[in-house]
Amino acid sequence: MRSKTSQGLLLFAIFIVALNLRPAITSIGPMLNIIRDDLLLSNTQVSLLTVIPVICMGVFAMLAPILNKAIGLNKTMYWMLLLLAVATGMRYSVTSFSVLLLTAFISGVAIAVIGPLLSALIKQYFPMHVAVVVGIYSFGMGMGATLSTGLTGVFYVKVHSYSFALAVWAVIAILGIIAWAVTAAHPIEVKQITEQPAQKRKNPWRSKQAWSFLIFFGLQTALFFSVLTYLVPIAVSHGMTLLQAGTLLSGMTIVQIFMNIGFPIVLQKFASRTPALVVILALGIVSIGLMWTADPLWFAIGVLVMGIPLGGLFPICLLMPMDATDTAEETNSWTAMMQTGGFIIGGILPLLIASLYDYTENHYVTLFVFLVLFVAMLVLALQIGRSAKQSS
Template structure:
């Protein structure tokens, strides 16, 4: 950890990373429990309503490359303030103005804001915690897990209590206040993510440009598939549970159980991987767990679905931090990490926007979730094959 960060105190820094990261998922994951409600009240197709999660994920991919540009032009401090405020205002707007166009518009701007914040947080961790990256990534992913779990589990409850999906979606804007206050106290010393001058960056790119590196493309594909799995499951588990005969509250609770397990493993698994850095062992364990959980969901038998929700927390809790650690292991400095992470998230999140939308498209035409499960299982199998190509942290296979 840098001297500057030591002065501020590690607890404040770690809490700030947590406070920022809890804001990166609720605007997306709160849609899942409300998917059927929004579709029915606004007379939409499944494809239309799925755009509310697909569009921000697309934006997270398309606009991830803006992160280093914003950092150079505005600096880390102002960039984070702007992006956090945009997330808060757009989320709150969902409770003030109704209609599908406003939901789509807010999803677009929220997606851009998340796209910029993500790579900068990874670069900041690489720069200031080079020897504890796995642990701090655990805090980062733990924060996102808390945001996901809270929004997935409580959005349905807020709707049942108030009868308003506007309120259930917009209430998550309050989390931005925590992020802004924490960022204010941490940034009193104007900490920045260092970036090399453009000419140096170009020279470095010729040596280790992620766009010209085979391993970076493997990381992109891996990240894209794990993100696709996450957003597909978060978006479609509640509708799947409802189609299996569960009530809206039961389906929301099922989602909450899964995400609760996820948030604990978000921080536990990275700590375990730091102590036992055999990347492929952990990846295979997570993928096998996810495959088993998917099969249990497919049975439609409620007791097995509850077991599946617990088991599915393993890949949801571990695959994201693993994916974030891959470029941190491979790169030498914060600037390279920023570039590799931005590239990985650019292609990865575009993939993650397409596949859940594909599920919606097929379900609209078949009214059968069998194809949903076939798509999920196929993604797991492809990730098993990818794992063979990705080396462990120490460079061994």
């Protein structure tokens, strides 16, 4: 048992590490046009800087249980945070597109491993408060994304260097290493239950429920990154200025952050996650309807409402494998499996949306794709809810 002090330090470390799981990706967005013009890139080339890390987060998620078993949680976390710091810091000396691609790849690998390990850690050390700690975890991620999308442009204006604006986020990776060193002074690990017979372990790759989690996670990831990428262009196509669209995006991310921390706390009060999940997905469909109107006020309200599902879906995705598994080791493998396929789906779908827009030059098509994603998740949520009842 860890003392209350060491538990508090662990919570703080989880929050600081979670801050690092989005800036390497989301800081690129505000600088996309500037990078494209400086390095003479096409739109397709520059979009790879956000697509590659998301796909890497899927392809390399299964490294998490492997590295945990091989070298332990502490060493794995140190190495991944160090890789993240180095990759982000390398952007200070950007001389070519290939350097940026390399940093995107390394960042994606590091984030891919950290995510499942944090989920397993929460399952093991906070079994009675999983939803609240997941809220802190997702709040940290949301805060990291918001800070990087909001401040990267400010850093660029102040220093007139996109290299500096991108590299400065290495600082929070260094803070993550320090925070982990402090909490790791007390023993910390995700136990491998070697005495459990292999045939009794829940193999996620053979579970229909785990595959449902994977697809659901992939759809919500695709929605999250697509909305962050295309919201400003959609708003501009509705007649807003770039400044108005940016302000609206900031408002949506504030709603999202409150949902990151608040929604998991609300979920603790319910025996089933399904009703709350259905409600926020229905609100997502309503938000698309409001954004579909040409009226600026209704569009703005729709964008703010969109922050509710964007903020609530990720923490509930983290809770799904925790609810379905019995041990931290199983949670690690189920989360890794879910994120493996989910992030690949989440990386590919935004590219398809971009291709559709190139073909149609109509952002109502983009909104329709968002609607399809919400409807598909709603169907999956009901199916997952039925599966949970049958297994309980």
